[in-house]
Amino acid sequence: MNGHSSRRATRRGTPTTTRPSPARAAATPTPDKRRRILDAAVEIFAARGFWSAKVSEIAEAAGVADGTIYLYFKSKDDLLISLFEDRMEAVLDNLRAALATGKSAVERLRAVVRLHLELIEKYPAMAEVVTVELRQSAKFIKEYSNPKFAEFLRLIARAVADGQMAGELRSDLDPPLVARALFGALDEIALSWLVRGQGKVDLGRAAEQLGHIFIDGLRKNGNNQGREP
Amino acid sequence: MNGHSSRRATRRGTPTTTRPSPARAAATPTPDKRRRILDAAVEIFAARGFWSAKVSEIAEAAGVADGTIYLYFKSKDDLLISLFEDRMEAVLDNLRAALATGKSAVERLRAVVRLHLELIEKYPAMAEVVTVELRQSAKFIKEYSNPKFAEFLRLIARAVADGQMAGELRSDLDPPLVARALFGALDEIALSWLVRGQGKVDLGRAAEQLGHIFIDGLRKNGNNQGREP
Amino acid sequence: MNGHSSRRATRRGTPTTTRPSPARAAATPTPDKRRRILDAAVEIFAARGFWSAKVSEIAEAAGVADGTIYLYFKSKDDLLISLFEDRMEAVLDNLRAALATGKSAVERLRAVVRLHLELIEKYPAMAEVVTVELRQSAKFIKEYSNPKFAEFLRLIARAVADGQMAGELRSDLDPPLVARALFGALDEIALSWLVRGQGKVDLGRAAEQLGHIFIDGLRKNGNNQGREP
Amino acid sequence: MNGHSSRRATRRGTPTTTRPSPARAAATPTPDKRRRILDAAVEIFAARGFWSAKVSEIAEAAGVADGTIYLYFKSKDDLLISLFEDRMEAVLDNLRAALATGKSAVERLRAVVRLHLELIEKYPAMAEVVTVELRQSAKFIKEYSNPKFAEFLRLIARAVADGQMAGELRSDLDPPLVARALFGALDEIALSWLVRGQGKVDLGRAAEQLGHIFIDGLRKNGNNQGREP
DNA sequence: GATGAATGAGGCTTCATTCAT
DNA sequence: AATGAATGAAGCCTCATTCAT
Numbered sequence: 001m002n003g004h005s006s007r008r009a010t011r012r013g014t015p016t017t018t019r020p021s022p023a024r025a026a027a028t029p030t031p032d033k034r035r036r037i038l039d040a041a042v043e044i045f046a047a048r049g050f051w052s053a054k055v056s057e058i059a060e061a062a063g064v065a066d067g068t069i070y071l072y073f074k075s076k077d078d079l080l081i082s083l084f085e086d087r088m089e090a091v092l093d094n095l096r097a098a099l100a101t102g103k104s105a106v107e108r109l110r111a112v113v114r115l116h117l118e119l120i121e122k123y124p125a126m127a128e129v130v131t132v133e134l135r136q137s138a139k140f141i142k143e144y145s146n147p148k149f150a151e152f153l154r155l156i157a158r159a160v161a162d163g164q165m166a167g168e169l170r171s172d173l174d175p176p177l178v179a180r181a182l183f184g185a186l187d188e189i190a191l192s193w194l195v196r197g198q199g200k201v202d203l204g205r206a207a208e209q210l211g212h213i214f215i216d217g218l219r220k221n222g223n224n225q226g227r228e229p
Numbered sequence: 230m231n232g233h234s235s236r237r238a239t240r241r242g243t244p245t246t247t248r249p250s251p252a253r254a255a256a257t258p259t260p261d262k263r264r265r266i267l268d269a270a271v272e273i274f275a276a277r278g279f280w281s282a283k284v285s286e287i288a289e290a291a292g293v294a295d296g297t298i299y300l301y302f303k304s305k306d307d308l309l310i311s312l313f314e315d316r317m318e319a320v321l322d323n324l325r326a327a328l329a330t331g332k333s334a335v336e337r338l339r340a341v342v343r344l345h346l347e348l349i350e351k352y353p354a355m356a357e358v359v360t361v362e363l364r365q366s367a368k369f370i371k372e373y374s375n376p377k378f379a380e381f382l383r384l385i386a387r388a389v390a391d392g393q394m395a396g397e398l399r400s401d402l403d404p405p406l407v408a409r410a411l412f413g414a415l416d417e418i419a420l421s422w423l424v425r426g427q428g429k430v431d432l433g434r435a436a437e438q439l440g441h442i443f444i445d446g447l448r449k450n451g452n453n454q455g456r457e458p
Numbered sequence: 459m460n461g462h463s464s465r466r467a468t469r470r471g472t473p474t475t476t477r478p479s480p481a482r483a484a485a486t487p488t489p490d491k492r493r494r495i496l497d498a499a500v501e502i503f504a505a506r507g508f509w510s511a512k513v514s515e516i517a518e519a520a521g522v523a524d525g526t527i528y529l530y531f532k533s534k535d536d537l538l539i540s541l542f543e544d545r546m547e548a549v550l551d552n553l554r555a556a557l558a559t560g561k562s563a564v565e566r567l568r569a570v571v572r573l574h575l576e577l578i579e580k581y582p583a584m585a586e587v588v589t590v591e592l593r594q595s596a597k598f599i600k601e602y603s604n605p606k607f608a609e610f611l612r613l614i615a616r617a618v619a620d621g622q623m624a625g626e627l628r629s630d631l632d633p634p635l636v637a638r639a640l641f642g643a644l645d646e647i648a649l650s651w652l653v654r655g656q657g658k659v660d661l662g663r664a665a666e667q668l669g670h671i672f673i674d675g676l677r678k679n680g681n682n683q684g685r686e687p
Numbered sequence: 688m689n690g691h692s693s694r695r696a697t698r699r700g701t702p703t704t705t706r707p708s709p710a711r712a713a714a715t716p717t718p719d720k721r722r723r724i725l726d727a728a729v730e731i732f733a734a735r736g737f738w739s740a741k742v743s744e745i746a747e748a749a750g751v752a753d754g755t756i757y758l759y760f761k762s763k764d765d766l767l768i769s770l771f772e773d774r775m776e777a778v779l780d781n782l783r784a785a786l787a788t789g790k791s792a793v794e795r796l797r798a799v800v801r802l803h804l805e806l807i808e809k810y811p812a813m814a815e816v817v818t819v820e821l822r823q824s825a826k827f828i829k830e831y832s833n834p835k836f837a838e839f840l841r842l843i844a845r846a847v848a849d850g851q852m853a854g855e856l857r858s859d860l861d862p863p864l865v866a867r868a869l870f871g872a873l874d875e876i877a878l879s880w881l882v883r884g885q886g887k888v889d890l891g892r893a894a895e896q897l898g899h900i901f902i903d904g905l906r907k908n909g910n911n912q913g914r915e916p
Numbered sequence: 917g918a919t920g921a922a923t924g925a926g927g928c929t930t931c932a933t934t935c936a937t
Numbered sequence: 938a939a940t941g942a943a944t945g946a947a948g949c950c951t952c953a954t955t956c957a958t
Contacts, residue, residue: 720917720918743920746920751918751919752918752919752920753919753920753921754918754919754920754921755917755918755919755920758917758918
């Protein structure tokens, strides 16, 4: 999120302020054009999907000329990749915050679920891109290794492993697999919320229930004693 | 999926020749062209993704002319939709078989997980399309209601509800939400298996663990008594 | 000229007659589309130069759709290359005819000059492309070896060598260098005729004089005895 | 060469600094920017051809900003034209020197050939531009009259005419045509040397032989008595 | 004068779809 | 029904040129 300047396209450096005069906060000629393009791109990609989105639409939404996009990104593909990395950073920050929350593993995992869905709720376009477009075509799933997403899974897996070592969680389960299952569940819930139109699904309640499912399971009279009404 | 291809129709029976020129060898008797096209489409869509796949590639793989595809499908979009519905029928059959398996709700859900992953393992291209392309661009998630997939979720949700009514499963959870969570988890596992290259992930073991997670939860000393080593 | 089918672009073969019925000379659906495109291309390239020529202009001049060009040629570059090879074949045929003409080396070389300029006069657009565009940018002079042109020079050089061995021509001169010098002179004359607008320069007279220069030299009272008025 | 054209008023006098910032190290005193741009342009045009060359490449090679080029030249076209005129001046100077050399017409023409090829050898990039790019697209051959080149041909033609009037050269040949033929031969030799990579062709020997061809012709026992080994 | 970020018109090329055979 | 050559709309990207600083 912060300072992810990767993938500059032209030989010219970042279009920073022409003159770096000390007390010059505003009036920069092109303050954050890259950011404006990224922000426009999330919206357009979310609304129309990567393949249907036209570069010129993004340019228009960003309030720049078509060609300007290519001063900041090598290609339309590069724009999507950069967008992933940029937004995944926010997702990761959110995840890290969730994992820093509680004391017990159980509490931390519940927080992961809750905060992730809250993030989705707050930034639906970002969610759309990260959730839907992420799975996209071979081009981006197979040929692009997606390190940020790998990090996402790794953090969850580590939290699970910690819980196992602390004796809180059963240890006969693969942490990476648990991480994938949890992410898959979260992602599917998010997708249904995005697609159904936000309103038919209550993400807050969904978070609570997802916690129950993963922590205590579906079986009656299990870990969930005392929680049933 | 088995009758592959040929690239040129093997004639048989009546001389379908457009114009009865004497020695006409390639007259194409049109046996099951639609099926051949669908079979070719799964492979191509799975390998290259919907947007990158070219109609002519599918035609070539199916052993028909480009134009022939349009005798059976209205458009490339329609081909994808038809493909979904066709393959989802197989997925649904598989699901129905799973739900008819055991006696208890718990057993049935475990079977769902196991059989679904077995199906994935058996037909990776189909899985690729159903799993990855399904999420595809807004075009198909938003504008197309996808009735087969809805049926898929409904069947699982009903099984959960049945388990709740039978007192086997805790009843404070929304069956539809549980269905989505379970599907999401399954789907993500499937995806990782598809993408990682089959071999690094053991789907059989994954099925078993997914069952534990959903039925008994992650918490130690919960429903899972007696199962830990 | 004859049968130079090189560089077919698509996977489909040469769009030959649909049905090769024996006595079928006319009515071929796409008889010579490739030829029509090449013919249009000479005109457009000659008139505007390769870089300024637009593919759509060529398509229009050929009476085909833009995309059709790409059924026959891989790219605009390929179109130019193919054009060279096609027209150089005509130039080579012409050269071969010239070299087969007379008995003595001197007569043959005079014929080369005369027939070459006659060809230029007859097909100015072809000449423009072969003469001007041939020299073009690095792309086509350096990266493309231009075998037909090499053949052109080789044939002249061989004729010179033959003349030397026959004792007709002085033997202290490099045949390849003589070939280049002769071609350069011819080419420059052609160019000036093309550029000046045909009419100010009399190519017939030019041919005669070029013959004198190369065969007998500029010096007075030399080989040219008896020819001065 | 000197004082050419300018296309932009050269200012003088007042301190040109935009803002008199104290420690401005790279204020570029604008010494000879125009020359630096031209020098960079020869190299770039020679290496990549006019149409492939990018203005920004030239700017970079010249060590100036893109926009600066437009302070000295109206357009990319104008830059090429100016470059021609600039370098042709050098070529003309060289030609004038050659023509001032010997006493007899024959000696002067031999000197023209020799000195021209020596110039080519010394400044290949210049030669590339003058030789290859000169012929370039209709845009520059047809719409631009190229006065310097006309002067080049005129000087040679005049030398030929002088030789004819002095009785040294045969007078049944058109001096302008002889000039074109000689230039064409020279140019083709130069081109082959440029393209073949310098080394495979010996320009010194080529000059000597070209002299023989043009002065004495190819025919044995002609003007060239006593010169054959 | 100098800069270089921004512009935006324009071209090559792709590919879903059509239709004469 | 089947073919596959032809179509032509549309999009990504380039790059000469401008202009605010």
